[in-house]
Amino acid sequence: MKKTAFLILCTMMAVNCTAADGGTSVKLPSPDKKATMTLFEALQNRRSVREFSDKEISRETLSSLLWAATGVNRESGLLTAPTAVNAQDISVYVADKNGVSLYNPKENSLKTITKKDIRADLAERQKGMANAPVFLLLVSDISKFRWKDGTEKTFAAEDAGYVSQNIDLAVVALGLATVPRHMMDRDAVKKALGLSDxxxxxxxxxxxxxxEESSADKKKESGTKK
Ligand SMILES: Cc1cc2nc3c(=O)[nH]c(=O)nc-3n(C[C@H](O)[C@H](O)[C@H](O)COP(=O)(O)O)c2cc1C
Incomplete structure (x- = not known):
């Protein structure tokens, strides 16, 4: 059976399925692309939020967010986020209390990578964030670039920036909150996900x-550098 047909069957049966390459893949619901907010309203409301309620994020909402981040938006297989030389080097990992999955934009599915909860490793010193229901981790595979002189790392940073900004704006449109973060325990996360160099x-x-908006965030906004 073809892999896509296999995943559709899994969704219809509402079960987890083991893909041919060994990981467990689950098809996501179709993303809802009808935003109730204009782009300019989302830009007006974008801000970094560092405190989250306990409310879980539904699979439907997660699917819309992942599609906005770097989903397929054309029949040719191109993505919502541009990438240098169309390397499509950015992968999005979804970490929650049940473990970590890898988003597959072409199949709109999540493949289990580990059942370990790594949110505390992602939060690192900002421990208060470890209770966020979900973390999205952007990983660039720089082996997809032919350059090996440092250019590939610049492209990786630039490409991640686009995906990050898509997330920032989609989060606002979906009534969610986020903050883009460099900080994380890279050694622990690399090990947990089995990432290569x-x-x-x-x-x-x-x-x-x-x-509730924290006093720290309020202070930060009112004291923002002009
Ligand atoms: C590349 C990048 C890395 C960041 N890393 C962190 C971080 O590790 N922790 C954090 O709390 N905020 C982080 N931020 C968020 C910034 O602190 C925040 O964007 C800035 O204070 C402006 O606030 P605003 O996003 O509400 O406009 C990062 C932002 C960017 C763009």
Whole structure:
């Protein structure tokens, strides 16, 4: 059976399925692309939020968020986020209390990588964020670039920036909250996910419903550099 047909069957049966390459893949619901907010309203409301409520994120909402981040938006297989030389080097890992899965934009599915909860490793010193229901981790596979002189790392950072900004804006449109973060325990995350030396951890986004705006965030906004 073809892999896509196999995954569709899994969705219809609402079960987890083991893909041919050994991981467990689950098809996501179709992303809802009808935003209730204009782009300019999302830009007006974008901000970094560092405290989240306990409310879980539904699979439907997660699917829409992942599609906005770097989903397929054309029949040719191209993505919502541009990438240098169309390397499509950015992968999105989804970490929650049940473990970590890898988003497959072509199949709109999640493949289990580990059952370990790595949110505390992603939060690192900002421990308060470890309770975010979901973290999205952006990883660039720089082996997809032919350059080996440092250019590949610049492209990786640039490409991650686009995906991160898509997440920032989609989060607002979906009524969620996030902050783009460089900070994470890279050694622990690399080990937990079995990443190779060419898979660079670029940014992570804790995502959840916003808690009451914290006084720290309020202070930060009012004291923002002009
Ligand atoms: C590349 C990058 C890395 C960041 N890393 C962190 C981080 O590790 N922790 C954090 O709390 N915020 C992080 N931020 C968020 C910034 O602190 C935040 O964007 C800035 O204070 C401006 O606030 P605003 O996003 O609400 O406009 C990062 C932002 C960017 C763009």
């Amino acid at each position: 060419t898979q660079l951890m670029m940014l992570n986004h804790p995502v959840g419903y916003p808690a």
